[in-house]
Amino acid sequence: MSTSAERLEFRNVATVRELAQRLEDLTDRPMAVMHVCGSHEQAIARFGLRAVFPKDLDVIMGPGCPVCVTDLPEVDEAVVLARQGVHIASYGDMLRVPGTVQSLTDAQSDGAKIHVVYSPRQAVDLAREMPDEQVVFFASGFETTAVATAAVIVDPDLPDNFSVLSAHKYIPPVMEIVAEMPQTRVEGFLAAGHAATITGWGIFEKFVERHKLPVVVAGFEPADILAGLVELVTLVRDRTPRVVNTFPRCVTKEGNLPAQRELWRVFRTIGGQWRGIAHIPNGNLRLRDEWAHVDARERFPIDLTTLWDYAPPRLAADCICGDIMSGIASPNDCKLFGNACVPDTPVGACMVSTEGTCRIWQQYGGRPNLGNVAPPPPAARGGVA
Amino acid sequence: MCLGVPGCVISIDGSLAVVDFWGVRRSVRLDIVDEPVAVGDYILNHVGHAIRRIPPESIAETLAMYEELMAADESDPMTADISAEIAGTLK
Numbered sequence: 001m002s003t004s005a006e007r008l009e010f011r012n013v014a015t016v017r018e019l020a021q022r023l024e025d026l027t028d029r030p031m032a033v034m035h036v037c038g039s040h041e042q043a044i045a046r047f048g049l050r051a052v053f054p055k056d057l058d059v060i061m062g063p064g065c066p067v068c069v070t071d072l073p074e075v076d077e078a079v080v081l082a083r084q085g086v087h088i089a090s091y092g093d094m095l096r097v098p099g100t101v102q103s104l105t106d107a108q109s110d111g112a113k114i115h116v117v118y119s120p121r122q123a124v125d126l127a128r129e130m131p132d133e134q135v136v137f138f139a140s141g142f143e144t145t146a147v148a149t150a151a152v153i154v155d156p157d158l159p160d161n162f163s164v165l166s167a168h169k170y171i172p173p174v175m176e177i178v179a180e181m182p183q184t185r186v187e188g189f190l191a192a193g194h195a196a197t198i199t200g201w202g203i204f205e206k207f208v209e210r211h212k213l214p215v216v217v218a219g220f221e222p223a224d225i226l227a228g229l230v231e232l233v234t235l236v237r238d239r240t241p242r243v244v245n246t247f248p249r250c251v252t253k254e255g256n257l258p259a260q261r262e263l264w265r266v267f268r269t270i271g272g273q274w275r276g277i278a279h280i281p282n283g284n285l286r287l288r289d290e291w292a293h294v295d296a297r298e299r300f301p302i303d304l305t306t307l308w309d310y311a312p313p314r315l316a317a318d319c320i321c322g323d324i325m326s327g328i329a330s331p332n333d334c335k336l337f338g339n340a341c342v343p344d345t346p347v348g349a350c351m352v353s354t355e356g357t358c359r360i361w362q363q364y365g366g367r368p369n370l371g372n373v374a375p376p377p378p379a380a381r382g383g384v385a
Numbered sequence: 386m387c388l389g390v391p392g393c394v395i396s397i398d399g400s401l402a403v404v405d406f407w408g409v410r411r412s413v414r415l416d417i418v419d420e421p422v423a424v425g426d427y428i429l430n431h432v433g434h435a436i437r438r439i440p441p442e443s444i445a446e447t448l449a450m451y452e453e454l455m456a457a458d459e460s461d462p463m464t465a466d467i468s469a470e471i472a473g474t475l476k
Contacts, residue, residue: 042463092469118473119433121414125475141432144389148432151417194389197419197429197437221450249443250429256419256436354462363462 012223019226020052026233027054032185033232034178034327036064036171037192038355039220045364047222057233058185060327061360063174064192066141066167067093067353068325069274074167075099077302078138081165082112086300087130089115089123090138093353094167096346101310104138120152120164127162136296140167144195146285147259150266153287153294165296168285170269171195172203177278179211183328188214188232193224193247198263200255201245212241219247266291275349276322315340319348324357331358338362389431390470391439391447394424404430404474407455411474433473 035041041061044050053059063069076099082088088104095104095114108114113133117123123137139149146168153164175189191204196217204215214235218228228246235241245251269282292298318336323329331337331350337358341347350356354363392404397415402422404413415422418435422428427444428435439447457464 039463039466042466046461046463118469119475121433121475122473144436145432147417147436148414148434151414151434194429194431194436197389221446249440249447250437252419256417258419259417259436262417354465360462 016052016223016226019223019230022230023052023057023226023233024054026230026237027057028237030056030058031187031233031236032058032060032327033188033190033229033236034060034062034186035190035192035218036062036175037190037195038065038353038360039194040064040190040192040218040225041357041360042355042364043220043222043225045360048364049222049225052226053229057229059190059229060186060330061325061357062178062186062189062327063274063277063325065325065350065353065355065357066145066169067091067097068321068349068356069169069174069277070094070097070140070167070349071273071275072098072100073273073304074165075103076101076304076307077297078104078136078165079107079112080302080304080306081136081296081300082107082114083110083306084300085113085134087113087115087126087133087135088138088165089117089126089135091118091140092116093355094138094140096352097349098316098347098352099307101307120149124152124155124158124162127159131159131161134161134163134300136163136165136300138165138167140169142169142171142195143198143263143285146170146267147198147256147263150262151259153266153291154262158294160293163294163296163299164287166267166284166286168267169274169280170283170285172199172207173269173282174274174277174280175207175215176211177280177283178326179207179213181278181326181328184326186213186327187236188216188241190225190228190232191215191217193217193219193250196245196247196251196255198256198259200253201243201251202253203255204243208241208243214241215243217243217245217247217251219250274325276319277326315347321348321350321356321358324350331361334358389429389436390467391427391429391444391451394422394426394428396424397422402428402435404428404435406430406471406474407452409471411471413474430470430474432470433475
């Protein structure tokens with residue numbers, strides 16, 4: 001398989017080597033850029049790309065993990081519903097995200113009925129199989145995933161024992177907040193390819209105008225990411241902030257219009273806390289009033305004070321997930337990382353999700369420490385794939 | 386979770402398509418795909434819905450990354466994400 005892949009230009013080792021060299025030449029001063037996508041971090045870590053990034057170029061993962069930014073009270077709402085006897089269906093990563101006192105997995109050990117699904121449609125099927133039970137789909141994800149939830153909600157044949165508890169998040173507003181954080185060093189953004197498949201790259205033009213920071217849309221291949229960074233660093237150096245799309249095979253300027261139509265027909269944006277980061281104006285996607293009959297928040301009483309009898313987990317106070325997702329700290333700055341906080345017993349949400357920075361660094365070794373290693377001669381470099 | 390997974394459209398019935406993912410055939414919704422889809426096209430599936438008709442000239446390069454990832458085992462988060470994307474379609 002890899003031999004046929006290597007013949008393709010984007011996986012070509014010589015191409016990767018050349019891109020890495022260009023990036024090295026372009027980075028003539030310390031620079032920090034941010035990507036906002038768990039899949040980007042997975043690819044960077046998996047293919048060992050930080051080993052070929054220039055020493056002066058800090059590529060930070062921002063709030064690109066929708067599961068990780070799900071706020072405590074959102075998890076609490078699902079836990080309270082589950083404790084009332086409602087069946088909760090959700091993506092697997094959501095089950096272990098800590099709430100104020102319990103995760104859904106904790107609630108499950110206490111007898112709550114929790115189901116893992118891989119799509120909203122499977123949650124609907126679950127409701128059809130149990131017509132006498134209430135099934136709530138605890139929905140998480142950015143706009144890419146929210147469009148699928150929307151497509152299910154507009155289905156006129158939806159069973160009436162199915163409802164949605166939306167924890168969906170909308171990426172463009174959080175980029176504004178991170179760009180405005182006083183302690184931020186970020187000089188440009190690498191936007192996630194598949195989220196932009198939905199919204200189109202045109203959505204970033206206003207951001208660029210407002211913040212004078214460049215945005216480059218990039219794909220997930222090692223060469224895609226390097227090419228995106230070469231473009232981004234060039235724009236930062238030249239002080240020419242604009243949007244550049246280096247992933248045309250998946251992203252257009254307008255994006256997926258039918259999906260956007262369904263998204264905004266079902267959801268509206270409201271402000272809300274993203275776990276550990278900040279209140280993000282327009283950062284949360286909630287159901288519009290006309291879909292109240294599918295909205296778990298409208299259909300069920302959700303009294304969070306019923307959780308007050310429980311003691312909160314003791315280690316959570318030391319967790320710095322929020323600083324990590326804001327790009328201010330890295331997992332290595334956290335005293336829990338790899339010690340008290342590991343994938344089997346996560347303290348923070350960043351260690352729970354396969355898209356969380358800490359989980360990815362734990363899995364793939366994170367930032368290779370090459371401080372004491374002399375760089376190999378150019379001919380030996382580039383074996384990143 | 387935002388990665389999506391590409392597959393080849395085998396047949397179409399209304400807004401439901403049978404899609405082949407490396408030999409695994411599953412049903413995928415077509416209600417929010419960006420362009421009209423025909424049999425033989427490749428689509429990008431995300432949580433049970435086609436979100437993009439992959440341009441024909443981009444199919445080979447799109448598939449290559451996935452093929453390498455699928456060669457790894459399930460302890461690899463990217464591989465696990467791809468398996469989850471296929472699991473998100475309907476049987």
